Amino acid sequence: MTETRTSPSSTEFSRQRRTLLGRAAASVCALACGVGGAPAAWAQATAVPESSRILVGFGAGGGIDLLARVLAERIPAHLGGKHNIIVDNRPGAGGQIAAQALLSAPADGSTFLIAPLITPVLSQIVYKKPGYDPAKDFTPVGLLAHFQFALAVPANHPARNVAEFVAWLKAHPDRANFGSPAAGSLPHFFGLLLGGAAQIDIVHIAYKGGGPMLSDLAGGQISSAIQTTTELLPLHKQGKIRILGTFSEKRTRELPDVPTFAESGYPKAVGSGWYSLWARSGTPAATVTAFNRALNKALADPVVKARLDEIALDPDPRTPQALEQLRVAEIAKWRPVIESSGFWAD
Structure with missing residues (x-):
């Protein structure tokens, strides 16, 4: 039996050609848009450069440096392609040198700045x-993590709680003081915040570093001090301070018995x-979005959470828009506190 095949008509041939071209175009679109079962990572990978750096305005070994290195290690896995991130330490001037370095960097996603609150807010x-x-000069990428502060007194101080401490300050105005590691530091401003909330005049004593301050606190040379919970905790556990x-906002993991x-x-x-985390203004939106998604996935990683827990950091992934809203709200919160004190850093 002989099989007979007939050639398609010109009309049928044109219809088949249009169908094949349409399917090919749909496949390309799926790859680019990350839909239809195609890997979204392909589109994401095209939005970021092959390598980038994270500027850190402080020396190696501190909490912010450790955070930067953990993220530099974990973010690439979530960028959908080969990517390398290095940490570039630019210590000095309270982070201002690193901030200035970002200003001169290209707006292409090759340079980011990891910054403490002072850089986008207090400055x-x-x-x-x-x-x-x-x-105007920075583009928000994402919030990373919080760290907490506390107030402590010498171990032999008569106050056993906040209410007793405030009462003691009012009864002893000549000894109403608190130490901070430096003028213009967050502990300095938290002391101003407390003084305003409790409606008391409490004198700020600025030190050149946390070490001398804690030594004087334990020795009773100052009535109180404000510092990160991480720095205060060892002396608290040793019974040298309280x-x-x-x-x-809520009790910390390290101090579950200490009220807020x-x-x-x-x-x-x-x-x-x-x-x-911040990028240079003008960085493409697709690049910012890709890094924000990768960043938030890294912060949700159990391994990352465990490592940040070791240095008392609480991850708080947010969108770039939410970070900018937080920045604006924090400026509104701190401006009246600081301006009423008359403090200027320059």
């Missing part, structure tokens, strides 16, 4: 000429330090 309040405006309250100032009747004495 705009404490410096008469900060040298940059985060709203932590009375934390500024966090809000719990103690001062809801306005609440806040935290935080780290965030």
Whole structure:
């Protein structure tokens, strides 16, 4: 039996050709858009350069440096392609040198800045000429993590809680003081925040570093001190100082038995330090989105969470828009506190 095949008509041939071309175009679109079963990572990978660096305005070994290195190690796995991130330490001037380095970097996703709260927020309040405006010069990428602060007194101080401490300050105005590691530091401003919330005049004593301050606190040379919970905890456990309250919104893991100032009747004495990631203004939106998604996935990684827990950092992944909203809200919160004190860093 002979099989007979007939050639398609010109009309049928044109229809088949259009169908094949349409399927090919759909496949290309699926790859580019990350739909239809095609890997979205392909589109994401095209939005980021092959390598980038994270600027850190502080020396190696500190909490912000460790955070940067953990993220540099884990973010590439979530960028959908080969990518390399290096940490570039630019210590000095409270992070200002690194911030200036970002200003001169290309806006292509090859350079990011990991910054403490002072860079996008406090710099705009404490410096008469900060040298940059985060709203214009930076592009928010994502919030990273929070760290907490607390107030402590010498071990032999008569106050056993916040209420007793405030009463003691009012009864002893000549000894109403608190130490901080440096003028213009977050502990300095948390002391101002507490003084305003409790309506007391409490003198700020600025030190050149946390070590001398803690030594004087344990020795009773100052009545109280404010520092990160991480720095205060060892002396607290040794019984050399007593932590009375934390500024966090809820009790910290490290100090479950220590109430917050809000719990103690001062809801306005609440806040935290935080780290965030920024790019140069003008960085393509697709690049920012790709890094934000990769960043948030890295922060949700159990391995990353465990490593940040070791240095008392609480991950808080957010969108770039949410980070900018936080920045604006924090400026509104801290500006009246700092300006009423008359403090300027320059």
